[in-house]
Amino acid sequence: MSLIEIEHVTRLFDDPKRGSAVKALDDVSVHVARNDFLCLLGPSGCGKSTLLNLIAGFDKPSSGSVRVGGQSITAPGADRGVVFQQPTLMPWLTVWENVAFHLTMQGVGKEIRRKKAQHYIEMVNLKGFENHYPSELSGGMNQRVGIARALLMNPEVILMDEPFGALDEQTKMEMHAELVRIWRDSQSTIVFVTHGIEESLALGTHVAVMSARPGRIREMLTIDLPRPRDSTSPQFNDTKRRILQLLRPEPMAVPA
Numbered sequence: 254m255s256l257i258e259i260e261h262v263t264r265l266f267d268d269p270k271r272g273s274a275v276k277a278l279d280d281v282s283v284h285v286a287r288n289d290f291l292c293l294l295g296p297s298g299c300g301k302s303t304l305l306n307l308i309a310g311f312d313k314p315s316s317g318s319v320r321v322g323g324q325s326i327t328a329p330g331a332d333r334g335v336v337f338q339q340p341t342l343m344p345w346l347t348v349w350e351n352v353a354f355h356l357t358m359q360g361v362g363k364e365i366r367r368k369k370a371q372h373y374i375e376m377v378n379l380k381g382f383e384n385h386y387p388s389e390l391s392g393g394m395n396q397r398v399g400i401a402r403a404l405l406m407n408p409e410v411i412l413m414d415e416p417f418g419a420l421d422e423q424t425k426m427e428m429h430a431e432l433v434r435i436w437r438d439s440q441s442t443i444v445f446v447t448h449g450i451e452e453s454l455a456l457g458t459h460v461a462v463m464s465a466r467p468g469r470i471r472e473m474l475t476i477d478l479p480r481p482r483d484s485t486s487p488q489f490n491d492t493k494r495r496i497l498q499l500l501r502p503e504p505m506a507v508p509a
């Protein structure tokens with residue numbers, strides 16, 4: 254059984270201003286196995302975030318079903334950690350307090366919170382910054398705090414919506430290496446939204462290439478390139494070319 258099962262999902266959004274509806278997803282079916290690293294790749298507006306939000310439980314499909322671990326998703330849950338493009342940290346809390354934020358909400362004592370936070374702070378390579386505030390860190394470091402916060406809940410699935418979109422190329426590449434290591438160490442399952450072809454190939458075990466309006470899965474690719482991924486290798490570039498072909502707009506049917 255797959256850990257995540259998305260079956261024939263359609264999501265329509267009402268557009269009352271225009272008296273119509275937007276079909277953000279159209280009959281999307283995706284299965285994600287435990288320990289997979291799935292990248293959802295496609296142009297702006299193809300429904301990547303909509304699909305991620307359905308798995309997170311922030312939204313419900315108009316038709317079809319979304320299950321994680323065999324359970325139908327109706328709301329957010331501790332089995333799914335979410336990392337957004339902006340790390341949404343509390344500016345008045347230190348790094349370790351931000352990482353342990355969910356435990357504070359659960360009324361867990363300070364000593365246990367501190368200890369648990371430390372484990373994940375070290376996992377994301379932020380040792381020494383425990384008592385810094387978000388404003389004292391770089392964008393990449395803040396994003397790592399957000400990742401540590403999601404990992405601390407030990408979720409079965411980590412959902413990431415363009416988490417490195419705001420970072421410069423150099424930092425992004427460092428974060429890719431870091432995230433692959435974290436994914437391996439924590440043996441988690443990741444669904445990662447991106448519009449970057451190279452990013453999807455640097456990270457994923459699978460890439461779901463989506464097409465725009467209505468959002469559909471054009472193809473699910475298995476990426477079995479050796480790690481660390483070498484973006485100059487012929488195999489990497491062959492796969493990149495294949496994805497570029499898939500991302501080209503589908504030709505309109507020509508009347509006979």
Ligand SMILES: Nc1ncnc2c1ncn2[C@@H]1O[C@H](COP(=O)(O)OP(=O)(O)OP(=O)(O)O)[C@@H](O)[C@H]1O
Pocket residue numbers: 266267275276277295296297298299300301302303304448
């Ligand atoms: N809450 C909403 N109400 C109305 N329309 C919506 C809503 N959320 C998304 N949409 C529409 O659904 C479509 C898919 O949006 P979505 O944000 O999922 O795309 P995306 O692939 O994540 O785009 P981007 O890469 O630009 O973030 C778009 O046409 C968008 O306008």
